[in-house]
Every structure is written in C-alpha cells, then in structure tokens.
Amino acid sequence: MPKKFDFSVNGKAVSVSLDNEETPLLNVLRNELGLMGTRFGCGLEQCGCCMVLVDGAPEKCCTKPVWNVAGKQIITVEGLGNAARPHPLQQAFIDEQAAQCGFCLAGILISAKALLDKNPEPSRAEIAQALDANICRCGSHNRIIRAVEKAAAIMRAGASG
Amino acid sequence: MNAPLPGPLNDNPNLNRWVAFPSPGKVTVLTGRVELGQGVLTAMAQIAADELDIAIERVTVRSGDTEKAPNEGYTAGSQSIQFGGIxxxxxxxxxxxxxxxxxxxxxxxxxxxxxxxxxxxxRNGTSTGQDYWTLSGAVDLTVKATGGGARKRVADLKSVGTSNARFDLPGKIFGESAFIHDMQIDGMVHARVVRQPNRGATIGAIDENAIRRAAKGPIEFVRNGNFLAILGADETAVEAAGVAAVNHVTWRNIEAPTPTQQEANWLLQRPVVERVFGAPDAGNAQSKERYEATYTRGYLAHASISPSCGLAIYRDSKLTVWTHCQGVYPLRAALAKTLKLEPSSIVVHHVQGSGCYGHNGADDAAADAAIIAMQKPGQAIRVRWRREEEFIYEPKTPAMVVKVRALLDDAGKPVDWTQEIWSPTHNQRPGAGGNLLGAIALPDPPPEPPPNDVPEANGGGATRNAEPLYDIPAKRILHHLVTEAPVRTSALRGLGAMPNVFALECCIDELAERAGQDPVQYRLSITGDVRARAVIEKVAAMAKWQAGAPGGTGTGRGIAFARYKNRAAYSSVVVELSVDEEIRLHRVWCATDAGLVINPDGVINQLEGGIIQSASWVLKEQVRFDNGVASFDWETYPVLKFSEVPEIEIELINTKDEVPLGVGEVTAGPTAAAIGNAVSHALGARIRDLPLTRERIMAALLKE
Structure with a gap:
C-alpha cells in the first residue's frame, strides 16, 4: 500500500506516493520528480554531490529517507536560478569558469548558498571550511573559492544598493 | 605536393566525418576526442571557427560516436589538442x-x-549573397581530405588564443541533465552487478530471499556464468539489493590481496619481463663517484567523483551502448569480441561522465549494461556502479619502485644515469592489453593478456619520463615489468611519469645539495634546452626564489621540472610548505610552455587541476589492501579537501610558433617532486616513499 508524502521543492508543493518510505530523498528528486541537478556521488553521505537545503540548512540527501522530509521545504540547485535568471552564485561560477567536469557543482552551489545565507562576508578560510563538506576531484578548488568570494561581493553590493 | 595529413585525418580522410552544415547558419564539427571535464570540445570549436571563418556561436561539436564521428582511438595521453586539434x-x-x-x-x-x-x-570585400549554406548542396564533403587547404597563419587566428567560455558549464551549473547518469530511456530498468571478486572465482550460493527482503521492492536476477546482475524498475530497490548481495552471495576461489602486497617493495621479488632501453651499461666507468637512491609509490585510485554508469539496449539485432569511456571505437571492438557480435551491429555513443583521469570503471559499466541487454532483448538497461564497487573494482595505477644510479664527474654533475623500475603494467584498457571486467565472469572467459605495457612510441607506461631531459652523456632505463599484480592495474593521469619524475627530480636536488649548489642553478647548469631553461627561470622569478635559504626550519621550498614524455609540454613548479606532524601546502607557482595556446584559461584550469590532484596523491593517497581492497569509500581513501588546497599562481609561456600541446598530465611529476624537495628542505631530512604520511615524517625526523 503506497504511502503519500507531502513537502515542497523549490517553492512548489509536491506529493509523492511510494511503497518504500525509506526511499532516499535523492532518488525521489531524480527518479520521481525528474530533477536531475542533484547528483549521486557515493550514497554514503560523504562526498556532498547530493547537497540540498532542508528548511534552509545544507543536508546530504542520498540516504535521507523521504519520510524525514515530510512537511519540509527543499531547495535544490534548480531552485537557485536558471539561464534566464541566474543566482549570483551561478553567474559567478560561469564567470570564473569554476569547474572541470562539473559533477560536484550542484552540491557545492548549495553549500555555498547556505554559507552566504548565514555569513554574507566570509573569509577565504571560512569558504574553504564550509566547502569541506564537498569533494572536488578535478582540482577546481581555487576557482570555486574565487567564485564564491565574487558572488558574496555582488550579493552584498546588491543588498546595500 | 602537400604535407602528409595529420594522423587522425589520414585515418579518417572523408571530410564529412569532420564537418557538416546541417541547417542555415549552423556548422557541426565532429571529433573522436571526448569531453572528460578538460574543456576539449570548446577548444576544438575555437580551432574550427578560425579555420572556417565563422563565429564560434555557430559551431556545435559532436564527439565520440561510432556512427558519425571519426575514429581517434582513446582520448588520452594529453594528445587531443596536439593531434586531434590539428x-x-x-x-x-x-x-x-x-x-x-x-x-x-x-x-x-x-x-x-x-x-x-x-x-x-x-568578393573584394563586398558580400556576394553566397555562403556556406547556399553552396553546401553543391559541395561534396564525402571526398577525401587532401591537405591542400592553407591553414591560417598564427597571426590571423582570432578565437584561438582567447579564453572562450566552456560550452558545457552553464547546463551543469543550472542543474540540467548533463551527464550519462541523468539519461532516461523509455522503459529503462536499473541494474546492479554482483561483482565476481577476481578472475576464476565462481558463485557458490545465492540467498535470493535475503536479497529480495533487503530490496523491499520487485527485483529480478539475471545470470550468465559467474556474471550475476539484479534488475528492477525502482532504483532504490535495486541499489538496496546490490548492497545486500555482497553479503548474500558466496564465492569460491577467492584471491584477496594482503597488506604486504599493498607496499611497492613487494614488487621487488616478483616474476618479471626484462626491458632495457638506452645506452649500454657503463660497466667499470671511469667516473669517481656514484650516487644511488630508491623511491617508491603505492597503488592509487582514479577515485572519480561519480561511480561509473553505462546504458544499453539490444533491439532488432542491433546493440546500442551509451558510455563515458575514453574510446568508443576500442570499446565497440572489445564488446564485439565479448558478445560475439559484428562491430557493425554495435553503436557506441559517448555521453559525459564525471572527470576520469584515465582508465576507470567506465568501459566496464558499459559492458555490464551490454551483457545484460543481450539477455533482455528490447529492454533498455541502466547500470550504475556503487561507490564501493568503483573503488574496489576500478583499475588502479600500479605501485612502483624507482632506483636511480648516477655516476658523477669532479664537479658533481651526472655523466651517466640509470633509472631502474619495478612496475606492473600501466595499460589494461579493453582491446589494448586488458579485458572488460564483465567478460571475465562470463562462461568461456577470454585468456589473460600477455604481459605488456604502453609502447615507447606512445610515450611508454612505467618508463614514461624515466629518462632525464638533462644533458647527461649516457642514460638508460631498466624496466622490470612485473607480470602479476595483486589487483588490475591500468592508466592514470601521466602513467609512470609521476613516480619517475618524483624519483629523478628528487635525486637531482640531492645531487645539487651534494655538490653544494642551489637546486635552480644546478638544473640550469645541466640543461641546454632553451624551453626547459625558460620555464625553470620563469618559475624561479615568479616565486622570488632565493638560493641558499636555510633548511630544517619547518618551512621549506622546492622546485622541480619535467617535459612531459620528453616531447610534449614543459613545466616547472615551485612549492612552499610547512611541516610539523603533517604537511601544510602554502603556495604553488608554475610556469608552463605548451606551445601555441588555444584557450589560456582552459590550459590554466588543467594545470591547476593537475597540481592539486598530484598534491593529493603525494600527501594522502594510497590504496590499502586487507583481505581485499580496503580503500572503498572517501573515508578509507581520503583526498585533498578545500581547506588543504594551496594558492596557485600559473604563467604560460605562449610560444606561438610551436605546436599546441596538451597539459592535463604535465604538472603531475613536477608537483610531486617539488613537494618532496620542499619537505626535505623544511625537515632537513629526505623522504623517498609516497605518500608522505605522518608516520614517514616522524620516522625521517627520528633518523636525523
């Protein structure tokens, strides 16, 4: 007998019916809702490819059972912005060409968003520390840190202007 | 008489394999090289835009497709720009x-x-109303290339030399379907393979009930010999079953690698094939002094951020495969052999995966999907390896022992150099020296390939960069090709170049110290190669290198140099770090000469990536064995974190009249050796075994 789970994703109410209430949120996002931006990297909550915001807090969702997010608000990388209306972080990542393969980016963008929500003027060390929740194997770290610094500056200018 | 065609064009001479004008205003450029996160497709578009005199926005690059794109073998060896680009x-x-x-x-x-x-x-500067698209009906591109078209002079290149933004990044940044993992095919089912632990292992018992209970959803078993897979429409159920199956399927004839085997020195007493290159043995050379040192490195994993994925469908006697591997044509050939099909009835498409850095599980995951698809005709199959599966079963780069013996003249300069190497093969790519993993589990498995390594003509495997570029009258390489390794070994970024350059560039520093000379000056005193001197001098200037900086203070600087394969890009690296119980990288400077630069930011990005990955190998990485591969996740195989990455400054020496050269691999060796030399400078003690662990630092300090 399928069970129904209600929560919101990127500001929209969603309702999914699943036989297995242990289904990870990541699989619900990708396979039920067709949101492919959040990636599977390890299934062990180690690499951060699956980072999403749950009620504003960055959380890895590859093992997080769907029952655990019932009634909560989820933000994924698709919820940050799009080509027509990019989030300042997304624009900064494009400007800085802050990637090689790009597989880790969705999770990193979410971790960076969570950091800037809390700390609009982070130091380089604070950015690096926040991103230690994510693994980048290609070695794009410095570009990524630069992009977050740039986005933070743009967002501060926007907030004060 | 035209010059000979560039190799890949000679192999695929029909122009319609390279260029098409599909619709007004659009150009399609086809390449056998594939995007692995290195930005190669954008660089190819820049090259094409300049030669065709069109805006780059009109160019679409299609790559890695056995139906349409040219056959260029593998995207490997930093050769895409040098050969595929030309x-x-x-x-x-x-x-x-x-x-x-x-x-x-x-x-x-x-x-x-x-x-x-x-x-x-x-015509004479005025528009004629004609363009590529009005004329394309009358121009036959099925003809063969002649090489008669005059290539643009370097001074006339417009897009080449600019940092054109990568085409593929916005989609990845906005979270669009960008990777093979995101592909959806109608009616697709998910699959996980219950991996055969080793060649010759046979299935004992399968506790299907226990696996089904763990799945909590409908699953199906597919078996062919010792190839066992679990299928189902719900990925959650299939993944859970795949995890559970590890404990609910028993195997006979298991051979599990041991902790002793994980160390490079284990290789010293194994059966080998002897290979010798270079000058005859010096014998009783007249030289007065002899210097000898031995360096080692353990097994490394590619550790791609995503586990491998492959999709396949067998329908109407035709097998279609989607893969993120490095060579779609070699994979097609290997699949044809495994599945007993004609190559003409198989189509292989490349779809991007995560960064691979060499031969990881990509080919094998595609083969898994193909093997299952053959047993389920009409059904689209998606195989995604589990994280542990990727770590345990991906081919590892082999451990190596490198012993350097130098004979010295009165001034302490080397006059005779022997680099002696113990290493298993660096090449078990399917079709080129190895087998597809799934094929070995099938009934009637293919035989083990005879011992081989990458030919010297292709840059060598274990011997890559074993010969110093320096002006030394006699040089030779002794390669003991170890024929049996505890795990499958194959190509990782630079192959033998990293351990070889680590060994010889650390040794050069040791010789400089012995001669009482500064490492930069000593290097310059034994190299007349103008481009080599230029990168060494450049990086020393960037880092404000000071000769005679006191050692043993806990903070140190080191320099190293290499020309990749001794015939591609030149790079020199300076590292600044401090050591207490652990090593902390502060800054890295790098000067590189890669000939004509197609996309400066793309080149810098690749160099940065090579530096950071090499630093990670040197400081942290070794695959551990303990009753099997014991490095199976990111906690048991840690890599460099954001907070551990140094600041990096890179300058390119843009030698515009020289052939453009790849840069993905050139920094691996110099970075490793520069770290080794900086650690020695900081500690006043030399560590010759990688990785540079806390235990090794403590041991080196106690020895002093």
Whole structure:
C-alpha cells in the first residue's frame, strides 16, 4: 500500500506516493520528480554531490529517507536560478569558469548558498571550511573559492544598493 | 605536393566525418576526442571557427560516436589538442577551400578575389549573397581530405588564443541533465552487478530471499556464468539489493590481496619481463663517484567523483551502448569480441561522465549494461556502479619502485644515469592489453593478456619520463615489468611519469645539495634546452626564489621540472610548505610552455587541476589492501579537501610558433617532486616513499 508524502521543492508543493518510505530523498528528486541537478556521488553521505537545503540548512540527501522530509521545504540547485535568471552564485561560477567536469557543482552551489545565507562576508578560510563538506576531484578548488568570494561581493553590493 | 595529413585525418580522410552544415547558419564539427571535464570540445570549436571563418556561436561539436564521428582511438595521453586539434584544423581548411572554389565557379571569378566573413562569401570585400549554406548542396564533403587547404597563419587566428567560455558549464551549473547518469530511456530498468571478486572465482550460493527482503521492492536476477546482475524498475530497490548481495552471495576461489602486497617493495621479488632501453651499461666507468637512491609509490585510485554508469539496449539485432569511456571505437571492438557480435551491429555513443583521469570503471559499466541487454532483448538497461564497487573494482595505477644510479664527474654533475623500475603494467584498457571486467565472469572467459605495457612510441607506461631531459652523456632505463599484480592495474593521469619524475627530480636536488649548489642553478647548469631553461627561470622569478635559504626550519621550498614524455609540454613548479606532524601546502607557482595556446584559461584550469590532484596523491593517497581492497569509500581513501588546497599562481609561456600541446598530465611529476624537495628542505631530512604520511615524517625526523 503506497504511502503519500507531502513537502515542497523549490517553492512548489509536491506529493509523492511510494511503497518504500525509506526511499532516499535523492532518488525521489531524480527518479520521481525528474530533477536531475542533484547528483549521486557515493550514497554514503560523504562526498556532498547530493547537497540540498532542508528548511534552509545544507543536508546530504542520498540516504535521507523521504519520510524525514515530510512537511519540509527543499531547495535544490534548480531552485537557485536558471539561464534566464541566474543566482549570483551561478553567474559567478560561469564567470570564473569554476569547474572541470562539473559533477560536484550542484552540491557545492548549495553549500555555498547556505554559507552566504548565514555569513554574507566570509573569509577565504571560512569558504574553504564550509566547502569541506564537498569533494572536488578535478582540482577546481581555487576557482570555486574565487567564485564564491565574487558572488558574496555582488550579493552584498546588491543588498546595500 | 602537400604535407602528409595529420594522423587522425589520414585515418579518417572523408571530410564529412569532420564537418557538416546541417541547417542555415549552423556548422557541426565532429571529433573522436571526448569531453572528460578538460574543456576539449570548446577548444576544438575555437580551432574550427578560425579555420572556417565563422563565429564560434555557430559551431556545435559532436564527439565520440561510432556512427558519425571519426575514429581517434582513446582520448588520452594529453594528445587531443596536439593531434586531434590539428586534424580538425586541416579538415576545416580543406573544407573552406572547397567552398571558395565552388563560390568562384558560381560567381565566375577567381578564388583569390574571395574571402569568408562569418560564413558569408565576400568578393573584394563586398558580400556576394553566397555562403556556406547556399553552396553546401553543391559541395561534396564525402571526398577525401587532401591537405591542400592553407591553414591560417598564427597571426590571423582570432578565437584561438582567447579564453572562450566552456560550452558545457552553464547546463551543469543550472542543474540540467548533463551527464550519462541523468539519461532516461523509455522503459529503462536499473541494474546492479554482483561483482565476481577476481578472475576464476565462481558463485557458490545465492540467498535470493535475503536479497529480495533487503530490496523491499520487485527485483529480478539475471545470470550468465559467474556474471550475476539484479534488475528492477525502482532504483532504490535495486541499489538496496546490490548492497545486500555482497553479503548474500558466496564465492569460491577467492584471491584477496594482503597488506604486504599493498607496499611497492613487494614488487621487488616478483616474476618479471626484462626491458632495457638506452645506452649500454657503463660497466667499470671511469667516473669517481656514484650516487644511488630508491623511491617508491603505492597503488592509487582514479577515485572519480561519480561511480561509473553505462546504458544499453539490444533491439532488432542491433546493440546500442551509451558510455563515458575514453574510446568508443576500442570499446565497440572489445564488446564485439565479448558478445560475439559484428562491430557493425554495435553503436557506441559517448555521453559525459564525471572527470576520469584515465582508465576507470567506465568501459566496464558499459559492458555490464551490454551483457545484460543481450539477455533482455528490447529492454533498455541502466547500470550504475556503487561507490564501493568503483573503488574496489576500478583499475588502479600500479605501485612502483624507482632506483636511480648516477655516476658523477669532479664537479658533481651526472655523466651517466640509470633509472631502474619495478612496475606492473600501466595499460589494461579493453582491446589494448586488458579485458572488460564483465567478460571475465562470463562462461568461456577470454585468456589473460600477455604481459605488456604502453609502447615507447606512445610515450611508454612505467618508463614514461624515466629518462632525464638533462644533458647527461649516457642514460638508460631498466624496466622490470612485473607480470602479476595483486589487483588490475591500468592508466592514470601521466602513467609512470609521476613516480619517475618524483624519483629523478628528487635525486637531482640531492645531487645539487651534494655538490653544494642551489637546486635552480644546478638544473640550469645541466640543461641546454632553451624551453626547459625558460620555464625553470620563469618559475624561479615568479616565486622570488632565493638560493641558499636555510633548511630544517619547518618551512621549506622546492622546485622541480619535467617535459612531459620528453616531447610534449614543459613545466616547472615551485612549492612552499610547512611541516610539523603533517604537511601544510602554502603556495604553488608554475610556469608552463605548451606551445601555441588555444584557450589560456582552459590550459590554466588543467594545470591547476593537475597540481592539486598530484598534491593529493603525494600527501594522502594510497590504496590499502586487507583481505581485499580496503580503500572503498572517501573515508578509507581520503583526498585533498578545500581547506588543504594551496594558492596557485600559473604563467604560460605562449610560444606561438610551436605546436599546441596538451597539459592535463604535465604538472603531475613536477608537483610531486617539488613537494618532496620542499619537505626535505623544511625537515632537513629526505623522504623517498609516497605518500608522505605522518608516520614517514616522524620516522625521517627520528633518523636525523
């Protein structure tokens, strides 16, 4: 007998019916809702490819059972912005060409968003520390840190202007 | 008489394999090279845009497709730009010439009166109303390239030399379906393979009930010999079953690697094939002094951020496969052999995966999907390896022991150099020296390939960069090709270059110290190669290198140099770090000469990536064995974190008249050796075994 789970994703109410209430949120996002931006990297909550915001807090969702997010608000990388209306972080990542393969980016963008929500003027060390929740194997770290610094500056200018 | 065609163009001479004009205003450029996160497709578009005289926005690059794209073997060895790029350049130049000739015919004028501006034909500077697309019906691109099209002079290149933004990044940044993992095919089912632990292992018992209980959803078993897979429509159920199956399927004839085997020195007493290159043995050379040191490195994993994925469907006697591997044509050939199909009945498409850095599980995951698809005709199959599966079963780069013996003259400079190497093979790519993993589990498995390594003509495997570029009168390589390794070994970024350059560039520092000379000066005193000298001098200037900086203070600097394969890009690296119980990287400077630079930011990005990955190998990485591969996740195989990455400054020496060269691998060796030399400077003690762990630092300090 399928069970129904209600929560919101990127500001929209969603309702999914699943036989297995242990289904990870990541699989619900990708396979039920067709949101492919959040990636599977390890299934062990180690690499951060699956980072999403749950009620504003960055959380890895590859093992997080769907029952655990019932009634909560989820933000994924698709919820940050799009080509027509990019989030300042997304624009900064494009400007800085802050990637090689790009597989880790969705999770990193979410971790960076969570950091800037809390700390609009982070130091380089604070950015690096926040991103230690994510693994980048290609070695794009410095570009990524630069992009977050740039986005933070743009967002501060926007907030004060 | 035209110059010989570039290799890949000679192999695939029909111009329609390279260029097409599919619709007004659009150009498709085809390449056998594939995007692995290195930005190669954008660079190819820049090359094509310049040779065709069109805006880059009009160019779409299609790559890695056995139906349409040219066969260029593997995307490997930092050769895409050097060889694949020049092929596109010449193909486009030939195409441009054919169109100008056709335009001259239509317009009744001389070719010399015509030029092309963003695809439109101009006559003496005025638009003619003709363009590539009005003429394309009359220009036959099925003809063979002649090499007759004049390639643009370097001074006339417009897009080449600029940091054009990567085409593929926005989609990845906005979270669109960008990777093979995101592909959806109607009716697709998910699959996980219950991996055969080793060649010859046979299935004992399968506790299907326990696996089904763990799945909590419908699953199906598919078996062929010792190849066992679990299928189902719900990925959650299939994944859970795949995890559970590890404990609910028993195997006979298991051979599990042991902790002793994980160390490089284990290789010293194994059966080998002897290979010798270079000058005859020095014998009783007249030299007065002899210096000898031995360096080691353990097994490394590619550790791609995503586990491998492959999709396949077998329908109407045709097998279609989607893969993120490095060579779609070699994979097609290997699949044909495994599945007993004609290559012509298999189509292999490349779809991007995560960064691979060499031969990881990609080919094997594609083969898994294909093997299952053959047993389930009409059913689309998606195989995604589990994280542990990728770590345990991906091919590892082999452990190596490198012993350097130098004979020295009165001034302490080397006059005779022997680099002696113990290493298993660096090449078990399917079809080129190895087998597809799934094939070994099938009934009637293919035999083990005979011992081999990458030929010297292709840069060598274990011998890559084993010969110093320095001016040394006699040099030789002794390669003990170890024929049996505890795990499958194959190509990782740079192959033997990293351990070889680590060994020889650390040794050069040791010789400099012995001669009482500064490492930079010592290197310059034994190299006359102008481009080598230029990168060494440049990086020393960037880092404000000071000769005679006191050692043993806990903070140190080191320099190293290499020319990749001794025939590609030149790079020199300086590292600044501090050591207490652990090593902390502060800053890295790098000067590189990669010939004509196609995309400066793309080159810098690749160099940065090579530096950071090499630093991670040197400081942290070794695959551990303990009753099997014991490095199976990111906690048991840690890599460099954001907070551990140094600041990096890179300068390119843009030698515009030189051939453009790849840069993905050139920094691996110099970074490793520069770290080794900086640690030695900081500690006043030398560590010759990688990785540079806390235990090794403590041992080196106690020895002093």
């Amino acid at each position: 092929a596109i350049r010449q193909a486009c130049a030939d195409v441009r010439t054919l169109f100008l000739e056709q335009a001259a015919k239509v317009l009744g004028c001389k070719v010399d009166d015509l030029s092309i501006r963003d695809g439109r034909i101009h």
